Amino acid sequence: MHLWIRFSLAAATVLWSAVAASADERPNIVVIMVDDLGFSDLGCFGGEIQTPNIDSLAEGGLRFTSFYNCARCCPTRAALLTGLYPHQVGLIRNGNSLTNNGVTIAEALGSAGYQTAMAGKWHLSRTKAFEDRQKQLDWLNHQSEPDRTFAPLETYPINRGFQRHFGPIWGVVNYFDPFSLVEGETPIEDVPDDFYMTDAITQKSIDYIQEMSQHDAPFFLYVAHTAPHWPLHAKPEDIAKYEKTYREGWHKLRDERYDRQVAMGLIDPKTFPKPELQGHGDDWEALDEATREHMSQLMAVHAGMVDCVDQGVGRIIETLKETGRLDNTLILVLSDNGASPERYLNPGFDRPNETREGKPIQYEGLFTPGSENTWGYIGSYWASAGNTPFRYWKAQSFEGGAHTPMIAHWPAGLKTKPGSKTDQPGHVIDVMPTCLELAGVEYPETYQKHEITPVEGLPLTPILKGETREGHPEMYFEHEGGKAMIADGWKLVQPKQNGEWELYHLAQDRTETKNLADQQPQRVAEMKRQWQAWFNRVKP
Structure with a gap:
């Protein structure tokens, strides 16, 4: 247990009044979570995608180059909001509800006088399904109204500390006509003709x-x-910017991103050797011209x-500038996991087969991606290139996934030189205690x-102050059989398919290219013992 003084949040506002002169001195906090973003997708991390605004935050702020997540949507979101490993709050697997033995950042800060709001994807409520497949599809297609309660209402964001919420409860959406969209507890039945999910989240954030x-x-x-996150849906004007960008394939993309990362000092090729590109199915050279064009357009939509x-x-x-709030606002930008190799080629559960108007949705074939009539994915090769310089992808506990x-x-609180990078390790479980420490609120013993x-988690505040943080002696990972542990510059990892344990010396091999398990059997045995002890402690 970390050495926090623990108390009931009922006393939080009393505590705050004793330690601060006025509420105005406490920073605003904006956490921007992107879904299935490749490690190198952003310009400031080596990507070719035009991200000047996020890049400007990096130029005026601090980039973390050793920051970890839980390799999948639900687990990462649970860990970020509670400061606990996902196993401890009901999210050992996707599709469950956040349990009440964890307190969310919004619950803690709201009890201490903060205003709280959320715009976007929740994905922390148990999703339900009809036994009859066609009934499920009709529901997803907006073609029936059997129930507009998408999960238990008590698990919605509005009932977990957020005073305002707009967004989907489920994890997958048609970007032009999303399923499970709500405002508070109220389902949004129809959206405007020009609706696009990303723009709606942005506009609601601005309104808030x-x-x-x-x-x-x-x-x-x-x-x-x-x-x-798939499906690959984007506005035509955004796709057009990248129409020709990816026509030379994923190997060229990975090589160019790697070279930029080296040139910008983000990685050292001595400790970040470039691994082989990974993927399932035919590689670029084996594809015919029509398939290459289709694959390049899939990546263009992602971009x-x-x-x-x-x-x-x-x-x-x-908007933060116009309202005079930018200077004293901590903005964190991160992703829930690495780029995704997933390709589900059949409708079902959270994947509709028709639009609201009854038009069929195409999952396979050489279609033109981007519209709501198609359901595309970037696949494993583009995901591998997207996660340059790392191996693997979403759902794996290798570096490319986690x-x-x-x-x-x-501006008002960061003490590092603008544009700095830090290699001090951090984890999404550190976001919650960071928010509480900055707000002058201590972690509670009870809530409601x-x-x-x-x-x-441990606060990131020493790193934000330009200091060296003691940090986590170990960090642990597990998702659907993908396991890992990091300690003393070493990483023990087991593939999701429950293969053999692998050992990497991250201090010398950050990209996990040299498996040293056979050379270090005692280290493997001890780290396996430690991982199992951790898992036995946190699992439900």
């Missing part, structure tokens, strides 16, 4: 900032984008989706009569 800035109390805003997110970040930054780009920007599990 403008509204909350009219009051003296600081605010916590969680901007949880669905992009660039357009990221580009649109960045445009929205620019509008959020401008390593996120992370940016911190805070529920016993709260002791926090696992």
